[in-house]
Amino acid sequence: MNAISIQNINKHFYDPVEFQVLKDISFDVKKGEFVSIIGKSGSGKSTLLYLLSTMDTKYKGNIAINGTQVTGLSQNELAKFRNEQIGFVFQFHFLLPEFTVLDNVMLPALKLNKKSKDEIEAEAIESLYLLGLKGQELKKASKISGGQQQRVAIARALINSPSIIMGDEPTGNLDSKNTNIVFDVFKELAKERGQTIIAVTHDDEFADNCDRIIELSDGKVISQ
Amino acid sequence: MNTNQKIAKVHLTSRFRQLLVAILSVSFGISMYIAMNSFMAGVNNIQTEITFTSMSHIKIYNDLSSTITQISPKPKDSNTILMVNNARNIQYTQGIKNADAIKNELLNMSEINGVALQLNEKVFIRNGVSNTSASLTGIETVNENKLFETAKYIIEGDLSELDKRSDGIILGVGLAQTIGVKTGNTISVTTSEGVSKTFKIIGLLESGSKVRDKTSALITIQTARQLFSKNKSYATDILVNTYDYNNARTVAEKVRKLTDYKVESWQEGNEQLVSSSLLRDILAIAVSLTILIVAGFGIYNIMNMTVNEKIKEIAILKAMGFNGKDVIEIFLTQSVAIGLIGGFVGLFLGNVIVQMLDIVPFKIASYNTLPVVYNIKDYILAFSFGTIITLIAGYLPSRKASKVDPVEILRG
Ligand SMILES: Nc1ncnc2c1ncn2[C@@H]1O[C@H](COP(=O)(O)OP(=O)(O)O)[C@@H](O)[C@H]1O
Ligand SMILES: [Mg+2]
Numbered sequence: 001m002n003a004i005s006i007q008n009i010n011k012h013f014y015d016p017v018e019f020q021v022l023k024d025i026s027f028d029v030k031k032g033e034f035v036s037i038i039g040k041s042g043s044g045k046s047t048l049l050y051l052l053s054t055m056d057t058k059y060k061g062n063i064a065i066n067g068t069q070v071t072g073l074s075q076n077e078l079a080k081f082r083n084e085q086i087g088f089v090f091q092f093h094f095l096l097p098e099f100t101v102l103d104n105v106m107l108p109a110l111k112l113n114k115k116s117k118d119e120i121e122a123e124a125i126e127s128l129y130l131l132g133l134k135g136q137e138l139k140k141a142s143k144i145s146g147g148q149q150q151r152v153a154i155a156r157a158l159i160n161s162p163s164i165i166m167g168d169e170p171t172g173n174l175d176s177k178n179t180n181i182v183f184d185v186f187k188e189l190a191k192e193r194g195q196t197i198i199a200v201t202h203d204d205e206f207a208d209n210c211d212r213i214i215e216l217s218d219g220k221v222i223s224q
Numbered sequence: 225m226n227t228n229q230k231i232a233k234v235h236l237t238s239r240f241r242q243l244l245v246a247i248l249s250v251s252f253g254i255s256m257y258i259a260m261n262s263f264m265a266g267v268n269n270i271q272t273e274i275t276f277t278s279m280s281h282i283k284i285y286n287d288l289s290s291t292i293t294q295i296s297p298k299p300k301d302s303n304t305i306l307m308v309n310n311a312r313n314i315q316y317t318q319g320i321k322n323a324d325a326i327k328n329e330l331l332n333m334s335e336i337n338g339v340a341l342q343l344n345e346k347v348f349i350r351n352g353v354s355n356t357s358a359s360l361t362g363i364e365t366v367n368e369n370k371l372f373e374t375a376k377y378i379i380e381g382d383l384s385e386l387d388k389r390s391d392g393i394i395l396g397v398g399l400a401q402t403i404g405v406k407t408g409n410t411i412s413v414t415t416s417e418g419v420s421k422t423f424k425i426i427g428l429l430e431s432g433s434k435v436r437d438k439t440s441a442l443i444t445i446q447t448a449r450q451l452f453s454k455n456k457s458y459a460t461d462i463l464v465n466t467y468d469y470n471n472a473r474t475v476a477e478k479v480r481k482l483t484d485y486k487v488e489s490w491q492e493g494n495e496q497l498v499s500s501s502l503l504r505d506i507l508a509i510a511v512s513l514t515i516l517i518v519a520g521f522g523i524y525n526i527m528n529m530t531v532n533e534k535i536k537e538i539a540i541l542k543a544m545g546f547n548g549k550d551v552i553e554i555f556l557t558q559s560v561a562i563g564l565i566g567g568f569v570g571l572f573l574g575n576v577i578v579q580m581l582d583i584v585p586f587k588i589a590s591y592n593t594l595p596v597v598y599n600i601k602d603y604i605l606a607f608s609f610g611t612i613i614t615l616i617a618g619y620l621p622s623r624k625a626s627k628v629d630p631v632e633i634l635r636g
Contacts, residue, residue, distance in 0.1 A: 055631045079542065090634055094634065111545055
């Protein structure tokens with residue numbers, strides 16, 4: 001079973017003028033694959049990723065994730081699906097600034113409500129340690145550095161052990177040391193836990209070390 | 225506490241000043257509602273107290289019937305024309321002859337608190353040369369006092385003195401002044417039929433009503449019956465007080481079954497009192513609701529700002545799998561918390577304001593301070609209106625928050 005299977009995706013923007021941003025895109029991603037999406041700025045990478053994340057539902061074509069056809073599901077069903085199956089890391093860290101680092105990581109799991117609070121806390125602390133954030137747990141999310149925030153966002157994306165982790169330039173704001181930490185974590189998740197990783201990146205070295213590269217140009221897949 | 229409520233709590237507590245402003249605006253609205261309504265109820269009470277110092281809840285008297293019944297039979301065939309010229313209603317009995325019997329029946333009714341008989345007639349009062357008309361009232365002193373606390377308004381002499389001497393009379397202060405007499409002087413009273421009797425002034429009445437004080441003179445009903453040569457049970461008016469003056473209309477309806485005389489509840493004779501007290505109530509409710517609605521706008525504004533400020537966080541929550549309902553819960557919880565805290569503070573504050581009004585010196589009727597009423601209903605209504613308004617004011621921004629499209633916000 002494919003982790004992701006998309007067929008004939010077309011997407012238009014109508015504002016300010018009609019503009020086709022994605023043109024008949026089809027590809028599959030296997031379970032446990034670590035895929036990067038590359039392409040020039042404006043080629044439609046982020047747009048594609050938001051479609052895959054189920055947040056953007058305005059497109060033509062078909063998307064199936066882990067065998068579930070997500071195209072056509074209601075907003076509430078999609079929210080539940082995201083909570084269980086997808087971890088998302090944004091280009092800018094996007095933490096909740098008033099909450100502690102630990103709370104930020106725990107929130108998606110508290111929402112999922114499948115484990116006890118103590119279990120969730122233990123797992124959150126474990127992934128924070130994994131990302132080199134020992135000692136930062138009880139600080140407010142707004143009181144740590146940008147690189148640390150980005151890693152907290154990654155820990156948060158991992159908390160529900162989602163089958164797919166998506167990142168829109170997850171290392172875009174990180175120095176090479178932090179980039180390497182994040183890359184290694186992703187690699188390990190893919191290899192050891194069988195989680196599928198899809199990351200949009202500008203970083204050639206990062207892309208080269210992935211299992212597979214999908215390249216976009218002007219809304220079309222030019223190599224995969 | 226569930227996750228959504230925890231998020232709401234963090235949102236609230238991390239912006240303490242905004243929280244304080246929101247709570248205070250609700251408290252202000254609710255306390256004003258309580259203060260306004262407690263005060264208006266107090267004013268209405270005074271109004272009724274003043275009203276009922278001279279007026280009974282129900283009055284029974286002999287009235288000219290307003291419909292003229294045709295005595296002569298209607299002609300049977302259309303060829304006959306019946307003409308009655310100048311039909312007139314002639315009153316052939318005056319006053320109520322069997323007042324005692326009616327009074328006893330009334331006293332048997334459970335709703336009725338007291339009954340007093342009166343004999344009211346116009347008379348002339350003469351003191352040597354000065355001569356003026358006055359309304360003479362024959363009263364049953366004990367019953368009269370029970371209904372109207374008349375003794376409280378006797379500023380010289382004593383109401384009970386009337387029963388002790390049959391030539392005693394109490395004059396309104398204004399009337400005494402007009403004819404230039406004092407307590408202890410004698411005056412002569414002349415009826416419209418020309419009967420005269422000498423009375424000794426044993427007291428003065430100051431009721432607070434200028435008109436009444438300028439015209440009224442009190443004697444016992446027994447003396448009055450003699451003066452007007454009426455039978456032992458005669459009265460012109462039977463005055464009735466009920467336990468609750470608001471029920472006067474329904475009690476009057478029952479009394480009508482007992483007697484053919486005119487039975488009038490105070491509301492019927494005094495529409496203006498009823499409507500002015502109603503108008504005051506409407507005004508109080510309108511003003512206090514306005515204040516509450518303004519407070520509601522305050523909450524709306526604050527919650528709207530919060531939603532705008534947190535739009536990115538809302539998008540993140542949604543990206544992580546929180547749905548529209550969760551977002552509504554998060555923000556609605558905040559306004560409910562504001563409403564409840566503000567509500568309780570407002571109840572307390574309202575009570576403090578009412579207690580403060582209660583000690584502000586102000587002389588009116590038998591009160592020495594501003595009149596207020598402590599009514600639990602006002603508190604319940606204020607609290608319910610307050611929380612309902614915060615709920616509505618909070619719901620609109622929450623719904624807006626729930627509709628946030630995360631892609632729009634998070635796209636780099
Ligand atoms: N909300 C939008 N409305 C209209 N055009 C958009 C919108 N978002 C992105 N675009 C356009 O779509 C194209 C692809 O954008 P994007 O997916 O962000 O590119 P990338 O992430 O590859 O740099 C760009 O030309 C961009 O200007
Ligand atoms: Mg992009």
